[in-house]
Amino acid sequence: MDRTTIDLWVGIFVALGLAALLGLAMKVGNLTTSSIGETYYVTANFENIGGLKPRAPVKSAGVVVGRVGEISFDPKTYEAVVSLNIDKRYGFPQDTFANIYTAGLLGEQYIGLEAGGDEQPLKNGDKITQTQDAVVLEKLISQFLYSKATESDDQPEKKSASTETDADSLDASPLDKISHK
Template sequence: MDKIKLDAWVGIFVAIGVISLLGLAMKVGNLTSNDIRETYMVTANFENIGGLKPRAPVKGAGVVVGRVNSIVFDTEAYHAIVSIDIDKRYVFPKDTFANIYTAGLLGEQYIGLEAGGEEKNLEQGDRIIQTQDAVVLEKLISQFLYTKASEEE
């Protein structure tokens, strides 16, 4: 096998590899869609986070604006403290509302942010005061049964 032909083959090989990697990054992965670089961190307290996990998406009007950084349990107040990284490009007012939603009936859980009306914006280290817990299916069902029962009385 002469050298030039061999080099050409190896060149083609490497090129296919690079194309595949680019394909994985662009078409399969999320390198293009929501690439979050610089962030600021805020926290939010929840009574119940349901199945929320670190790295779960944080959405504003359905657009991914950040990710859950960490979830810890506060042993003094007995609630969960969730830290959220939000992309610097997106700003939210101080009185923003944080809800835990479920994508679809059995989907993963995410945090939805609903902007309030205040003029000052959230900054690094701030805390979102108004939160709504995750909907726990068992609670929902028992609530439903309870109201049904009370209606019939």
């Protein structure tokens, strides 16, 4: 085979490789979505962020408006400090509420922003004061078990005394009791 033909093919080969890498970066990876548009950042403190990861989406009304930046721990308040990079196009009032939600039952966690009524908008470096922690499944379960245990402590003699009341206790489902608490 001719030398120049080989060079040509190798050139095509390398170009294809670079194109594929570019394709992966643009079309498959999130290299583009993170750098799109200019952003401003605000911070928010949470007592518990659960499984929130850097680069998780920040949504408002279900629309992605930014991404989670750094997550760090504040040793003074023992709270997690989460910085949010929000697209410059979207302004939010000062009293915006930041929640950590879970997509689906076991999906990834994201931050949901709920706008308040303040006239002052959030500026670069501001702090969101109103936050709600992540729902931790283990906590929920242990809460449920605890309430169940206290409940059965309350009425031990009743249970052992008669079996007729079993039907009553079946009526009240455990979930109802949690919501009543």
